[in-house]
Amino acid sequence: MIKKILAGITLGAAAAGLVLPAHAEYPQRNIQAVVPWGAGGATDIVMRSLIPHVEKELGGKFIINNRTGGTGVIGSNYVLTQRPDGHTVLLAAENAQLYPLLGLAEFDYGDFHTINIIGQNAAVIAAPADSPYNSMAELLAAAKDKPSTLRMGVTGAGGLPGSVHAMIEAVDDLKVREVTFAGDGPGITAMLGGHLDFMPLSLIAAKEMITSGKLKGLAVVSAEENPALPGVAPITDALPEMKKFLPWGPFWGVWVRQDTPDEAKQKLSEAFAKAVAKDEFQSFLTKMGALPLNLSGDEAKQYLDRWQSVTTWSLYEAGATQTSPEGLGIPKP
Amino acid sequence: MSEALSYFTMAWFDLGLLGLTALGTFAGIYIGAIPGLSVTMAVSILVSFTFGWEVNQALALIVGIYIGGVYGGSRSAILLNIPGAPSSVATAFDGYPLAKRGEAGRAIGLSTVMSVIGGLIGVLVLASAAPIIGNLALKFAPRDYFLIAGIGLLLVGSLAQGSLAKGIFAAALGAIIGMVGMDPVTAEGRFTLGNINLMGGIHYVVVMIGLFGVAEALGMLHNMGVAPVKQKVDKIIPSFAMVMKFLPLSIRTSLMGTIIGVLPGVGGDIAALMAYDHAKRSVKKPTRPFGEGAYEGLVAPETANSSAVGGAYVPMLTLGMPGDAVTAVIIGALVIHGLNPGPMLMVENPHIFWFTVGNLALANIFLLVFGLMGIKLFAKLVEIPKAMLIPLILVLCTVGTYSINSSMMEVFWMLGFGIAGYFLKTFGFQMGPIILGVILGPLMDTSYRQAMSSVGDDPLAFLASLFTNPLSLILTTGLVLILLSNTPLMGLIKKRRAAVA
Incomplete structure (x- = not known):
């Protein structure tokens, strides 16, 4: 009797196993979306606004999971260790492109398959409202007058302030x-209290502070004015040589493991492309001062390669890192 | 003015908003009571969940969860000696001994009333002085955070019952656990043994659940045969006279909690520990010795952690900067709902401020109702046979830990800390100082390095800065006084004074 039941179960399971792949379409279950940054941060906010649109396009549900720590290493590494069936996606920012250079991890986005590069944020150099410096040129002059006295806020190795500082150092002295x-x-809070003299910030974090007059925008890190921040001069006014690094900015994207089935890759790419293109999301991004990109395939790859080459080489030339990007196989821009 | 009032009462007279606030508060109590399930987590799930809602509805639900959740942590702290959240660690010090005396019901009743008093004082400060305190909080420089962490670490003196040496050892152990992970400045791994999974450090809630939950469960195995204490379930609601008696203390600790809550980066957990320490120093004749079920030891942390909620909203509403992890998520929610949280929030959306204040007050009223409901049933939890209680605790600890980051590795860490904690306890080490070290060690580390790099890594300039700035001078004086009061010197002075008198 028991044998019969067991045989039945086995047969049934086998039948189901044979039938499933033919009928089951991706996604078969909820998709785990790993955000390697904390809830409430810029990356988290962008992803939480985007995901409801993607869910509609894909016809599946995403469970957002904030796996934080180690400048995003923990969450990204987690996705690399999950089964490559398209049910675990990484929703992250630019950081992984610097991991090998900074020795944080051996992988970068070259080890993933890029589903979408959602958009690029701008960087702005901000100072307290009552700062004596009114422009980038004045700040540079002050730093040359009294080297190593100005207090600049940074966010640790691989953070945006460090990269911007490195680019400036690559062409001038600061x-x-x-x-x-x-x-x-926390950096903005310290600046509001006058505990810092300036800090390179992402526009998304600084925009409200600058438009309300609590902070002063000294320069936007781009070759022209940013429509979201009128009146703040481009950094090329004071440092024309910066032009070779631009356009540059932190970005957000979506990745899965390289060996994910093509069906899942394709469906995800289509769903994300459509969701990012939605008017609602586009206006959300522009309102925050970000530039929508919506890149996939070769375009995305070129974008990632260029970003990595520009940033790693300027970090290296500014002496912020001892490791040469050349040794890591990153070509010079 | 009338406009403010209409925003304030918005949720009071709208049946939908009223219901959402009530639902949030109720759910929050139970989410908060389970170790590992945190308010931050609940709120971030709600942000996606309420995506299509109106912003006021989402805010009403979130405020409820926040108020309920902060309070909920005291439940498990009192009943099982397992704090539901780090902000309830201090509640367990006297709350659990009360439960062991058969006064679990009374302890829950008192902590409910005190949480509501603390919560309302926090809201009152938020409503009356938000811009002023918000600006004051900005004045705290890295060196001041360093001093606060220093004062906090001195709490070891009052948290370590018995041996001070063991207390210091425990706090140092905690500080080392807190250091594991990536160095915040150089991104170098510290104590990670080259393992990539340790780069992010060990989550302090994982440590807390292990040290309190699992260690407590293992400890229970020693007295399986002992019949549980019969719980007295009369006089659950504290009398008016009792509340009045503790009012001066609760006002002091509430103000402490609010101010600490306003400071970004420090919150209810540190507030509650500092308030407990304050009670221990300032109350000359507690109802019972502290640590053996003093009501004062319950009043202080419960008022402080609840009042910190009002404080955390101050920088969020005035500047758009988060006061703690929960308000950080709320700011994210506001962005998703199309608002611009920032210094202009109060100008562009004046209703948000008074709506939030009114909602916080409302949630506190609901807390009083829901908190006092069903206490009798909860108190019976302590009477559950150990053979059922122990597996239940272990399951809760595992589920709670796994839910933080969906990581099995953290579950193993939690179990490891549980076993280590069991042995430490057996040899007379206290768990409180370890948690203190885990929380304050990293704060002290980062703020010290920020302060040092601000003055160009010049130790003399750093020392001078501790005395030349008025705010830092006050904190430095406080630190030195507390340090002296822990040394034999103070005893000598007191003796001499007594002799003179």
Whole structure:
């Protein structure tokens, strides 16, 4: 009797096993969306606004999972260790492109398959409202006058302030005291209290502070004015040589494991492309001062390669890292 | 003014909003009571969940969860000696001894009333002085955070019952656990043994659940045969006279909690521990010795952690900067709902401020109702036979830990800390100082390095800065006084004074 039941179960399971692949369409279950940054941060906010649109396009449900720590290493590494069936996706920012250079991990986005590069944020150099410096040129002059006295907020190795500082150092002199904070938020708070002289920030974090007059925008890190921040001069006004690094900015994207089935890759790419293109999401991004990109395939790859080459080489040339990008196989821009 | 009032009462007279606030508060109590399930987590899930809702509805539900959740942590702290959240660690010090005396019901009743008093004082401060305190909080420089962490670490003196040496050892152990992971400045791995999974450090809630939950469960195995204490379930609601008696203390600790809550980066957990320490120093004749079920030891942390909620909203509403992890998520929710949380929030959306204040007050009233409901049933939890209680605790600890990051590795860590905690306890080490070290060690580390790099890594300039700035001078004086009061010197002075008198 028991044998019969067991045989029945086995047969049934086998039948189901044979039938399933033919009928089951991706996604078969909820998709785990790993955000390697904390809830409430810029990356988290962008992803939580995007995912409801993607769910409609894909016809599946995403469970957002904030797996934080180690400048995003923990969450990204987690996705690399999950089964490559398309049911675990990484929703992250630019950081992984610097991991090998900074020795944080051996992988970068070259080890993933890029589903979409959602958009690019701008960087802005901000100072307290009552700062004596009104432009990038004045700040540079002050730093040259008294080297290593200005207090600049940074967010640790691989953070945006460090990269911007490295680019400036690659073309000019800006010797400062680097004070490390856990992120843009704590840095802004310190600047509001007058405990920092300036800090390169992501526009998304600084925009409200600058437009309300609590902080002063010294320069946007781009070759022209940013429509979201009128009146703040482009950094090329004071440092024309910066042009070779631009356009540059932190970005957000979506990745899965390289060996994910093509069906899942394709469906995800289509769903994300449609969701990012939605008017609602586009206006959300522009309102925050970000530039929508919506890149996939070869375009995305070129974008990632260029970003990595520009950033790693300027970090290296500014002496922020001892490791040469050349040794890691990253070509010079 | 009338406009403010209409925003304030918006949720009071709208049946939908009223219901959502009530639902949030009720759910929050139970989410908060389970170790590992945190308010931050619940709120971030709600952000996606309420995506299509109106912003006021989402805010009403979130406020409820926040108020309920902070309070909920005291339940498990009192009944099982397992704090539901780090902000309830101090509640367990006297709350659990009360339960062991058969006064679990009374302890829950008192902590409910005190949480509501603390919560309302926090809201009152938020409503009356938000911009002023918000600006004051900005004045705290890295060196001041360093001093606060220093003062906090001195709490070891009052948390370590018995041996001070063991207390210091425990706090140092905690500080080392807190250091595991990526160095915040150089991104170098510290104590990670080259393992990539340790780069993110060990989550302090994982440590807390292990040290309190699992260690407590293992400890229970020693007295399986002992019949549980029969719980007295009369006089659950504290009398008016009792509340009045503790009012001066609760006002002091509430103000402490609010101020600490306003400071970004420090919150209810540190507030509650500092308030407990304050009660221990300032109350000359507690109802019972502290640590053996003093009501004062319950009043102080419960008022402080609830009042910190009002404080955390101050920088969020005035500047758009988060006061703690929960308000950080709320700011994210506002962005998703199309608002611009920032210094202009109160100008562009004046209703948000008074709506939130009114909602917080409302949630506190609901808390009083839901908190006092069903206490008798909860108190019976302590009477459950150990053979059922122990597996239940272990299951809760595992589920709670797994839910933090969906990581099995953290579950193993939690179990490891549980076993280590059991042995430490057996040899007379306290768990409180370890948690203190885990929380304050990293704060002290980062703020010290920020302060040092701000003055160009010049130790003399750093020392001078501790005395030349008025705010830092006050904190430095406080630190030195507390340090002296823990040394034999103070005893000598007191003796001499007594002799003179």
